[in-house]
Amino acid sequence: MGRSKPMSKRKIAAARREVxxxxxxxxxxxxxxxxxxxxxxxxSLDKLRSFIESASSLDDIRLDGxxxxxxxxxxxxxxxxxxxxxxxLFVDPLFVESRVKATSNRILARILVSCWTPIASIDTLTQPxxxxxxxxxxxxxxxxxxxxxFSRSSxxxxxxxxxxxxxxxxxxxxxxxxxxxxxxYHVKQxxxxxxxxxxxxxxxxxxxxxxxxxxxxxxxxxxxxxIGLIYDPSTDKFYVTACSGSDxxxxxxxxxxxxx
Amino acid sequence: xxxxxxxxxxxxxxxxxxxLQRHRKPGVKGWELKRSVGKNYLRVLEYLNEIIDSxxxxxxxxxxxxxxxxxxxxxxxxxxxxxxxxxxxxxxxRIDELAILAASVAYIASRQGSISSRELIRLLEVKFPSWFxxxxxxxxxxxxxxxRDGDTMRIGWRGKAEIDVSKLLELMIKMDVESEG
Numbered sequence: 001m002g003r004s005k006p007m008s009k010r011k012i013a014a015a016r017r018e019v020x021x022x023x024x025x026x027x028x029x030x031x032x033x034x035x036x037x038x039x040x041x042x043x044s045l046d047k048l049r050s051f052i053e054s055a056s057s058l059d060d061i062r063l064d065g066x067x068x069x070x071x072x073x074x075x076x077x078x079x080x081x082x083x084x085x086x087x088x089l090f091v092d093p094l095f096v097e098s099r100v101k102a103t104s105n106r107i108l109a110r111i112l113v114s115c116w117t118p119i120a121s122i123d124t125l126t127q128p129x130x131x132x133x134x135x136x137x138x139x140x141x142x143x144x145x146x147x148x149x150f151s152r153s154s155x156x157x158x159x160x161x162x163x164x165x166x167x168x169x170x171x172x173x174x175x176x177x178x179x180x181x182x183x184x185y186h187v188k189q190x191x192x193x194x195x196x197x198x199x200x201x202x203x204x205x206x207x208x209x210x211x212x213x214x215x216x217x218x219x220x221x222x223x224x225x226x227i228g229l230i231y232d233p234s235t236d237k238f239y240v241t242a243c244s245g246s247d248x249x250x251x252x253x254x255x256x257x258x259x260x
Numbered sequence: 261x262x263x264x265x266x267x268x269x270x271x272x273x274x275x276x277x278x279x280l281q282r283h284r285k286p287g288v289k290g291w292e293l294k295r296s297v298g299k300n301y302l303r304v305l306e307y308l309n310e311i312i313d314s315x316x317x318x319x320x321x322x323x324x325x326x327x328x329x330x331x332x333x334x335x336x337x338x339x340x341x342x343x344x345x346x347x348x349x350x351x352x353x354r355i356d357e358l359a360i361l362a363a364s365v366a367y368i369a370s371r372q373g374s375i376s377s378r379e380l381i382r383l384l385e386v387k388f389p390s391w392f393x394x395x396x397x398x399x400x401x402x403x404x405x406x407x408r409d410g411d412t413m414r415i416g417w418r419g420k421a422e423i424d425v426s427k428l429l430e431l432m433i434k435m436d437v438e439s440e441g
Binding site: 031032033080081084090091092093095096097099100101103105106107108109110111112113114115116117118119120121122123124 | 279280281286287317318320336337338339340341342343344345348351355356358359361362363365366367369370371372373374375376383386387409411412418421422423424425427428429431432433435
């Protein structure tokens with residue numbers, strides 16, 4: 001295969017972006033069960049061919065391999081799509097949509113009930129659960145004693161020093177603006193080294209309370225437009241950037257793991 | 261298997277395993293049955309099926325994502341011939357919730373088993389207020405009728421076990437939209 005004229009750096013970067021976009025599109029198509037024939041195989045393969053001919057690094061070759069793999073997954077999905085469409089189970093989604101819209105809720109419910117066979121099972125108390133219940137019962141203080149904790153008199157004299165409230169996380173040593181400025185400074189320092197920083201890198205600290213606090217502060221900074229947040233479909237990760245790239249405000253939920 | 265008595269004994273053990281809920285999900289995995297009942301557990305389940313059939317019950321095998329062999333599959337006992345609408349209502353279901361379940365399962369099945377949750381919500385919001393759609397879908401996911409993977413919705417393990425999807429689609433095609441029954 002003869003090598004074509006070498007591409008400029010800008011063209012290579014554009015081609016790389018195209019391949020990344022293709023990978024994301026293939027993955028989304030397979031994952032959501034969308035029409036796999038919407039992806040033009042010939043055009044995609046031509047694109048990959050010209051990309052690999054100008055590949056300049058190992059990363060480019062890896063990216064090409066990844067794209068080929070995802071394209072083959074789309075071909076597999078096309079096969080499944082054809083089989084499904086020719087099967088007895090196939091009903092046009094548009095037809096189902098129109099039926100759902102046109103039918104009353106009572107009829108829909110009746111249809112479901114006529115092909116619904118609920119699971120039969122018995123909830124039982126196991127030995128470990130029984131042991132746990134006995135242990136709980138033995139430790140339980142009498143009702144009188146428990147209620148006295150919340151008696152009116154004890155509530156009236158409850159007081160906390162500034163240090164105690166601070167330890168409990170009810171008060172902060174600094175004002176909210178100061179804490180916000182601290183995290184903004186920290187993020188901007190990270191961004192000065194690289195163009196974008198992975199979201200989990202910023203909030204990823206051992207202490208759970210600290211992690212939640214950082215996530216909260218970060219969301220405040222992003223909502224106010226002081227820093228930006230982008231989603232990269234090729235890595236399936238969120239990245240914090242210097243400024244917001246989107247004019248369209250939208251709400252995003254990001255899981256920050258389980259707390260303990 | 262040695263004798264009929266042995267088969268009966270194994271079937272009794274299998275029935276206990278299948279009916280008693282020990283985990284969050286009802287039923288047992290094939291490998292658990294194999295360990296307790298023996299390697300011929302599929303034969304034992306066939307025999308058990310014959311017995312419980314007269315009580316209107318049925319042993320069902322359900323494959324979850326990525327499972328291919330009976331050892332990996334989940335075995336459950338379900339009602340054999342379905343239930344009446346009044347029984348569903350008295351079990352705590354609302355007609356609107358049942359309608360959402362029917363529409364969701366039929367729509368997902370017609371799209372090869374997975375769709376974007378936004379598409380499903382858009383369809384359901386034509387008929388129901390969005391807060392009700394959100395709350396019901398959350399409940400259906402929690403019960404296992406639907407499965408949410410990021411933005412993708414699929415039919416969940418309970419949906420596969422309890423709902424005859426091909427019959428549902430068939431009824432959807434045949435139904436008379438005008439009749440209110």
